[in-house]
Structure formats: C-alpha cells, structure tokens
Amino acid sequence: SSDITAQICQKMVVPYKIVDASTFICPPKIMDNDKYYNHIKYALDYTLAMAKQHFILRCNFGVIEHVNILSLDTNLLIADRYGLESYNLKSSISEETYNQIKLYTENSKTNKREVYIVNDSINGGDNIRRWGILQHTEKVDEELNAAQIEAKARGMLQLYNRAKRDLKFTGLPGDFSVMAGSLVTAKISYTGIGNLFEKVLVTECSHEITNNEHRMTMRAQVVTLD
Numbered sequence: 150s151s152d153i154t155a156q157i158c159q160k161m162v163v164p165y166k167i168v169d170a171s172t173f174i175c176p177p178k179i180m181d182n183d184k185y186y187n188h189i190k191y192a193l194d195y196t197l198a199m200a201k202q203h204f205i206l207r208c209n210f211g212v213i214e215h216v217n218i219l220s221l222d223t224n225l226l227i228a229d230r231y232g233l234e235s236y237n238l239k240s241s242i243s244e245e246t247y248n249q250i251k252l253y254t255e256n257s258k259t260n261k262r263e264v265y266i267v268n269d270s271i272n273g274g275d276n277i278r279r280w281g282i283l284q285h286t287e288k289v290d291e292e293l294n295a296a297q298i299e300a301k302a303r304g305m306l307q308l309y310n311r312a313k314r315d316l317k318f319t320g321l322p323g324d325f326s327v328m329a330g331s332l333v334t335a336k337i338s339y340t341g342i343g344n345l346f347e348k349v350l351v352t353e354c355s356h357e358i359t360n361n362e363h364r365m366t367m368r369a370q371v372v373t374l375d
Contacts, residue, residue, distance in 0.1 A: 150175065150192035150204050154215045157185045166209075169217035173200035176297065178290055198304040203372065207330045218350060218372070222332040225324055236337060237317045238345070247285040247309040248276040250302040254291040265295070267302040269310055276310055285309065314371040316349060323363030328354050333369065347371050 151170040158165035175195045180188055189206065196202050203218045249268035256263055269277045285305065289298055316335060327333060329351055337345040349369035356365045 150189065150196050151215050153192045154189050154206065154213070157189060158213055161185065163213055164211060165213040165215070167215045169204065169215065169220050171196055171200075171202055171204060171215075173202055176290065176293055195301070198308050199301060201304075201373075205330050216330065218330065218332055221330050222348070223324070223326045225327060225333045226336060227318060227321065227333055228336040228338075235319050238337070239315045239317075240312045241315070242280055242283060242312050245309060245313055246280075246311065247283045247306070248280065249282050249284040250305045250309075251284055251286045252289050252298050252302050253286070254289055254293070254298070256291055265298045265302055267299065267306050269306070308373065311373075315352075316369045316371070317367070318369070319366045321365045321367065323356055323358070323365045325356065327351060327365065327367065332372075335369065335371075345371075 150173075151167045153175075155165065155167060157163075171192075173196045175192045178191060180191065193204055193206070196204060205216055205218060207214050207216060249266065251264065251266045253262050253264045268282070269275065289301065293301075318335075331351045331354070332348050333351060335345055335347060335349045348371075350372045351367050351369045354365060354367040356363065358364075
C-alpha cells in the first residue's frame, strides 16, 4: 500500500510522506476508470486482511501520510473511573460484519464462474447460529490462484466475523496528542454487554478549552491488532 500511495501522489504532484512502509506486496489488480483513492483503499484493505498490517492515510498539515496505526499509539488510558464524564458503546452487525465470505472469479478460458466460500462453520458456527448468514460477496482477479483466493477469504472472515463496536466519549481530560487515527486504550468496567479493556482507534476528536480547562470529545472503534 505504501508503494501505491507513493506512485499516485507522485503522479498527481501531491505532497506525501511514507511514515511507515508496508512489507506486504498486494497482487496486481486492474482498476480502469476508478478513483485513485479506491486504488489505495484496495491496497490498504488487502494488506489488512492478508497481512494484519493496519495502515491509514491521513492529511497532516497538507501532507498525505501513510502510517501504521501502531505508530500512532498514544499510550493513553481512558477509564470510566478516571475523569470520564460519560460514554456510549454501540455494538452492531449492520455494517462490516460478515460470517460468510464468497469470492468468485470469471474464468476467461473456461467461460465459467469459479466460486470460493468460507464461513463461520470453521469456528464452530456460533455466529451463524446467532445471527444467521451475513455474506460478503466480492469479485477477485482471475490472475489469483485458488490458494491466494482462499487465503484472502479466510483473512477477511477473521477480520469481519465479529460485531462492530463503536464508542463515544465525552468530557475527557484533554490531550493534544490524540487526533483521528490515534490509538488509545479504553477500560470500561461495565458496558451493558460486558467489560471492555482494548485498544480503540480514534475516528473523530474535538478539543475544547474553556476557562483554562482542556476537554475533548471523541469517537473511536474497537480494532483487531493481531
């Protein structure tokens, strides 16, 4: 993903910096008449699913940066007993939650569609019994071999076979090291669906200083780092 980011930024004469380079090489993919951002997003998503390397793009004062979220870990602990006024946890399976992955190719030599399916049954089928089948279907390049396609499907299943959990924190003690893209640790003793003690990725953050008191409000998402 870092190579693709650099190539596109150079081509479009956009200031950029590869803060962290990806060691994973994505297979080529034809994306004619598509947005450059989608080219980069394909590489970011593929790298996350296959290599478990979580990179993001961010604009840092006009410079596009390619960064591994592990480099943005603030080591900040947010806990419900230490200065936090309120929080809200939303757990949902309506977005980006799948317990069955269906990938297919259109074989130009045989004129047949080749289909590869992996699902939650490899883990005992708990989530299929709980939610029914939530399927993600995606076409992949026919240049990929069967092993590559199956590996991608299993990587996607591992990534998406869980409820998406989003948090909103209000009234936090302010810390200017926290911004969108940062990692913080959340420790909430009771959320209504169990205890939470995990790394979360900040997706939005606003800072406010009133009467010399610095407070911040932020939204975050529980992420998988292994």
